[in-house]
Amino acid sequence: MSQEKRKRxxxxxxxxxxxxxIYNRLLTxxxxxxxxxxxxxxxxxFAEVHDFSCAICDWNNxxxxxxxxxxxxTASAMEAVKAISKEFEGDIQPGDVFVLNDPYxxxxxxxxxxxxxxxxxxxxxQFVAINRAHHGDVGGIEPGSYAPSAxxxxxxxxxxxxxxxxxxxxxxxxxxxxxxxxxxxxxALWVDMKAxxxxxxVAEKRIFELLDKYxxxxxxxxxxxxxxxxxxxxxxxxxxxxxxxxxxxxxxxxDGFSDDPIRIKVTITISGDEAKVDFSGxxxxxxxxxxSPLANTATCVYVAFLTSVTTPDIPHNEGVYRPIYIFAxxxxxxxxxxxxxxASCTLDTACAILEACWMALSRVLPDRVPAGWNRWNGPTxxxxxxxxxxxxVMFGFNGFGGAGGMHGMDGRHYIGDGIDLGGLxxxxxxxxxxxxxxxxEFNEFTTDSCGAGEFRGGCGAKYRIRLYDENxxxxxxxxxxxxxxxxxxxxxxxxxxxxxxxxxxxxxxELKAKESVRLKKNDTYTSYPSGGGGWxxxxxxxxxxxxLDARNEIVSFESALKDYGVVLxxxxxxxxxxxxxxxREKHSGGTNV
Numbered sequence: 001m002s003q004e005k006r007k008r009x010x011x012x013x014x015x016x017x018x019x020x021x022i023y024n025r026l027l028t029x030x031x032x033x034x035x036x037x038x039x040x041x042x043x044x045x046f047a048e049v050h051d052f053s054c055a056i057c058d059w060n061n062x063x064x065x066x067x068x069x070x071x072x073x074t075a076s077a078m079e080a081v082k083a084i085s086k087e088f089e090g091d092i093q094p095g096d097v098f099v100l101n102d103p104y105x106x107x108x109x110x111x112x113x114x115x116x117x118x119x120x121x122x123x124x125x126q127f128v129a130i131n132r133a134h135h136g137d138v139g140g141i142e143p144g145s146y147a148p149s150a151x152x153x154x155x156x157x158x159x160x161x162x163x164x165x166x167x168x169x170x171x172x173x174x175x176x177x178x179x180x181x182x183x184x185x186x187x188a189l190w191v192d193m194k195a196x197x198x199x200x201x202v203a204e205k206r207i208f209e210l211l212d213k214y215x216x217x218x219x220x221x222x223x224x225x226x227x228x229x230x231x232x233x234x235x236x237x238x239x240x241x242x243x244x245x246x247x248x249x250x251x252x253x254x255d256g257f258s259d260d261p262i263r264i265k266v267t268i269t270i271s272g273d274e275a276k277v278d279f280s281g282x283x284x285x286x287x288x289x290x291x292s293p294l295a296n297t298a299t300c301v302y303v304a305f306l307t308s309v310t311t312p313d314i315p316h317n318e319g320v321y322r323p324i325y326i327f328a329x330x331x332x333x334x335x336x337x338x339x340x341x342x343a344s345c346t347l348d349t350a351c352a353i354l355e356a357c358w359m360a361l362s363r364v365l366p367d368r369v370p371a372g373w374n375r376w377n378g379p380t381x382x383x384x385x386x387x388x389x390x391x392x393v394m395f396g397f398n399g400f401g402g403a404g405g406m407h408g409m410d411g412r413h414y415i416g417d418g419i420d421l422g423g424l425x426x427x428x429x430x431x432x433x434x435x436x437x438x439x440x441e442f443n444e445f446t447t448d449s450c451g452a453g454e455f456r457g458g459c460g461a462k463y464r465i466r467l468y469d470e471n472x473x474x475x476x477x478x479x480x481x482x483x484x485x486x487x488x489x490x491x492x493x494x495x496x497x498x499x500x501x502x503x504x505x506x507x508x509x510e511l512k513a514k515e516s517v518r519l520k521k522n523d524t525y526t527s528y529p530s531g532g533g534g535w536x537x538x539x540x541x542x543x544x545x546x547x548l549d550a551r552n553e554i555v556s557f558e559s560a561l562k563d564y565g566v567v568l569x570x571x572x573x574x575x576x577x578x579x580x581x582x583x584r585e586k587h588s589g590g591t592n593v
Contacts (some may be wrong), residue, residue: 014221019229022214022222023315026065029206030054033131033199042186043136043194046437048427049397052133056207057081058223059125062318068131070423071303072108072346074316076295077130079106080114080228087162094120097197099165099179102159103137103293103342109140110157111145115165119546121211124255126219129203131196136393137184144380144393145237146343146477148514149255150289158182166586184391191358227319235273238308241364245269248360250352252333253482256514261482262286263374264335264349266356266366270364277301277329277357278387285336288514291479292345292353297334298326300350300419304368307421308368313411335535342513347376348479350419353484367407371451371533372485373523374401374460377479377497378527379511381470385437394436398426398443399463401529402450402494404485411458411532412553414526418485435514437472439463439465446495446528447553452486453491453534454541459554460495460529460554464503467523474501474517480530498528539565541590543575547572 032052053069063078083105084098098116100108121128138157141147145157180186252262265281328335362369378396403411415422441464450457485494499511503526546566549555551573559568567579
């Protein structure tokens, strides 16, 4: 970047060098918080899968830095801090730690428990350290706290309003015990919550060092500049877009009670350097657990803008969200009224909201918006592990699906659902087998699962496990069996999600996307997650890339011909150049090899 352009980038900053140093110090603190969480938690969902996020808010409850975590937690943690600040106004002391998971007060769904530690310096709150983590069980009518039969929030687990959980750096035992006693794994929950507190204490220590070096006044001035800088950057990017009204629409398959699809409709209006995002036209809230509370909906909008309108180096803070105005009518699936159930909002509905926003933005940013990613296709499996006679909750994080292709880039294989953008990590197979009572029979790419395109989607990975506890329970909470990842600009959609119990054996049956099933010892679960959608005309894809995909069993010979117009000789995967040219001329109006 030229010196003049860099100067314009930091326009308005009192001290651009200090801004950069302090902002990057805050990001480093975020990372150290995450490392602490991984090293001190005991549940694989944190130590391996990384289903948590760390963030730092400033004295005005504005998120100022967030880098370590999953995108589905972006921005929403800030709303939890606001709820704590409002509830305990005038009664927040050094040594306090607070907890919240209420979806109607800044949370997302009940398993996402947010721990917040105000950081005092010179007698005032200067920052708030935040750790939001998805716990294995927070009660409810189904183990693992995903309940397809839930019709209200009370069915999904313990609802934690703003609570003080530590005072003078010590746990408040009655509050802790009240939370623990309402879950199926109280010891694991408490150990992991203490890991969250530990990560916040690391942030406190490092922020003390930051304030010791720069002082309160300089630090506060710089944080204000960081917010302004992020806002300035986002406004510049929005202002580059053509003014207009851009619409996007996607559908959830169902809510588990009715087979009717659920519409997510968004209208994005670009006017100057601001964007209005309106969800009018989205369906009313539904009976099942796919309703999305407002904080979750807003997060999905911000993720859409951060991944397409601007570039990855922009700060993820309150300033970057200021030019974006969100309207989600109350009583709709994107802003339900209490006590609608919401457990699956961070997966199914979040993906659909993100996709609708992406589709709208693709009208104005065709080269920066991807085709559809896969939606969730995994279960929770719960039961009694015969090796130690202990209760367990296993999440089906293996068997990830693929990402959508985009201009200049194929979609990545085996990366997971769209809203998490690769932030969740598939656990090691051998470690997973040591943690939970099952054997993995295969976990490998699924040929032809990816949507064809000039830039094809990524592959999903078929995955099978055999369970060896006596009476496991399997709960499906996915989507995308009916609506596959969309293709863009001539690209084809990816495959649909599919899952079976005892595939190829007596008693085989296809699983619904949302249901609870009681199983028995030696039953198998097989998942075929979708591949990502394709971008652009498949007949324009480089034939050499098609041949490479065929060699790697990403696409079949039949798909190479039918979808891409490439004629291959089976050994050694050579391209018949003349036959390919004739085929493409016949079927795509003269696209050259």
